Amino acid sequence: MSVETAARTISEAWDEIVVRVLKANKVELVAYVPDKVLAPLIKRVHADDFFTVLAPAREEEAVGIVAGAYMGGKRGIVLMQTSGFATLPNVLASLAVPFQIPLLMMISERGTLGDFQLGQALVCRTMRPVLQSLGIEHYAITRMDEVEFIVDSMIKQAFMTQAPAAMILSPLLTKKLAI
Amino acid sequence: MTANELKSASRDTARLMNRSDLCRRLVAKLKQEEAVIGGIGNSHFDLWASGQRPQNFYMLGSMGLAVPIAFGVALAQPQRRVFALEGDGSLLMQLGALGTVARHALKNLVIIVFDNGMYQITGAQPTLTSYCTDLVAMAKGAGLAQSVWAADEAHYEELIDVALKGEGPWFIAARTDQQPPAGVTERDAAKIRGRFMQALGASR
Ligand SMILES: Cc1ncc(C[n+]2csc(CCOP(=O)(O)OP(=O)(O)O)c2C)c(N)n1
Numbered sequence: 001m002s003v004e005t006a007a008r009t010i011s012e013a014w015d016e017i018v019v020r021v022l023k024a025n026k027v028e029l030v031a032y033v034p035d036k037v038l039a040p041l042i043k044r045v046h047a048d049d050f051f052t053v054l055a056p057a058r059e060e061e062a063v064g065i066v067a068g069a070y071m072g073g074k075r076g077i078v079l080m081q082t083s084g085f086a087t088l089p090n091v092l093a094s095l096a097v098p099f100q101i102p103l104l105m106m107i108s109e110r111g112t113l114g115d116f117q118l119g120q121a122l123v124c125r126t127m128r129p130v131l132q133s134l135g136i137e138h139y140a141i142t143r144m145d146e147v148e149f150i151v152d153s154m155i156k157q158a159f160m161t162q163a164p165a166a167m168i169l170s171p172l173l174t175k176k177l178a179i
Numbered sequence: 180m181t182a183n184e185l186k187s188a189s190r191d192t193a194r195l196m197n198r199s200d201l202c203r204r205l206v207a208k209l210k211q212e213e214a215v216i217g218g219i220g221n222s223h224f225d226l227w228a229s230g231q232r233p234q235n236f237y238m239l240g241s242m243g244l245a246v247p248i249a250f251g252v253a254l255a256q257p258q259r260r261v262f263a264l265e266g267d268g269s270l271l272m273q274l275g276a277l278g279t280v281a282r283h284a285l286k287n288l289v290i291i292v293f294d295n296g297m298y299q300i301t302g303a304q305p306t307l308t309s310y311c312t313d314l315v316a317m318a319k320g321a322g323l324a325q326s327v328w329a330a331d332e333a334h335y336e337e338l339i340d341v342a343l344k345g346e347g348p349w350f351i352a353a354r355t356d357q358q359p360p361a362g363v364t365e366r367d368a369a370k371i372r373g374r375f376m377q378a379l380g381a382s383r
Pocket of ligand 1: 090219220221222240241242265266267268269270295297298299306
């Protein structure tokens with residue numbers, strides 16, 4: 001990491017870094033179903049003309065749109081929380097994986113480390129087993145100094161290898177710092 | 180001519196047509212390398228059987244996502260007309276997508292629904308449309324003003340002509356019969372995707 005990058009990472013919020021990395025990788029389309037942790041990122045992409053931002057009714061629909069856009073030559077990402085990810089195994093197994101689509105997913109990890117919503121807590125346990133069983137590359141981002149490297153390298157690998165990728169926003173990054 | 184000038188039939192008065200025939204009639208009109216997404220169910224089988232254009236994308240699962248996929252392609256390529264061919268059962272599974280299409284009003288997107296009132300491919304079990312549900316009314320309710328029932332084959336062709344020229348999005352519903360599809364799609368996902376992207380001039 002260059003001195004300049006190191007200095008910048010400290011002064012930037014995680015969502016600011018994500019936006020910068022998405023832009024650097026020409027990821028123009030953002031489709032999301034809202035989540036409170038993702039709210040600052042959602043606000044930021046809405047405020048930036050570089051992005052085409054969509055809020056479809058379901059995460060599955062968002063995956064279909066981003067997959068279609070990729071086939072038409074436009075790069076996109078789906079933002080969701082863990083409960084949204086839990087609605088996706090079918091589309092991942094029947095579209096993203098077999099058709100080798102570099103579907104970028106950013107998942108806010110809910111239901112762990114002090115989340116008191118029982119529904120979130122149980123749904124959360126299904127995420128990694130699903131990702132593992134489908135052989136989908138996934139990594140949790142836990143610290144500020146990891147954000148740029150993980151997001152940037154996972155995006156690049158997804159497009160180079162034509163495979164979906166799941167970037168998990170851990171509460172260690174999004175919650176611990178906020179408290 | 181706009182869809183408002185074209186009269187819509189009602190679901191009750193619309194003639195029962197043949198999906199395979201309607202696919203061939205559509206494909207015969209495609210001269211500008213238009214993209215077509217064939218939904219799961221028999222829609223993609225009949226699209227395949229109508230001639231394997233490289234600009235066709237055949238879904239091998241992901242029930243209900245023909246419209247979102249077509250929307251994504253249309254968003255990425257505003258100069259190209261994009262068609263989604265979907266069955267009634269599949270459309271019912273992802274109705275929110277109609278709202279997304281209406282909200283973003285892509286001019287180059289056309290949705291064609293083959294409403295046979297059943298999940299034909301899984302054994303012809305009735306769908307909601309065979310009881311009380313009207314997909315054109317639902318599309319209008321979602322905000323798609325240009326939504327019509329095709330009265331018969333001639334009207335269907337007229338609607339396709341309008342959709343190829345005028346500003347979308349369009350929602351064209353056709354009632355279809357119980358005939359089996361005219362072919363079976365090759366199930367090679369990587370090949371389907373690679374050929375489709377090449378035909379669309381999209382680099383990986
Ligand atoms: C999520 C999901 N549920 C169920 C199925 C099984 N399935 C595959 S095609 C189909 C019926 C499709 O019906 P429709 O879209 O009306 O097309 P048709 O078969 O009538 O041409 C069903 C239920 C599936 N593939 N995916």
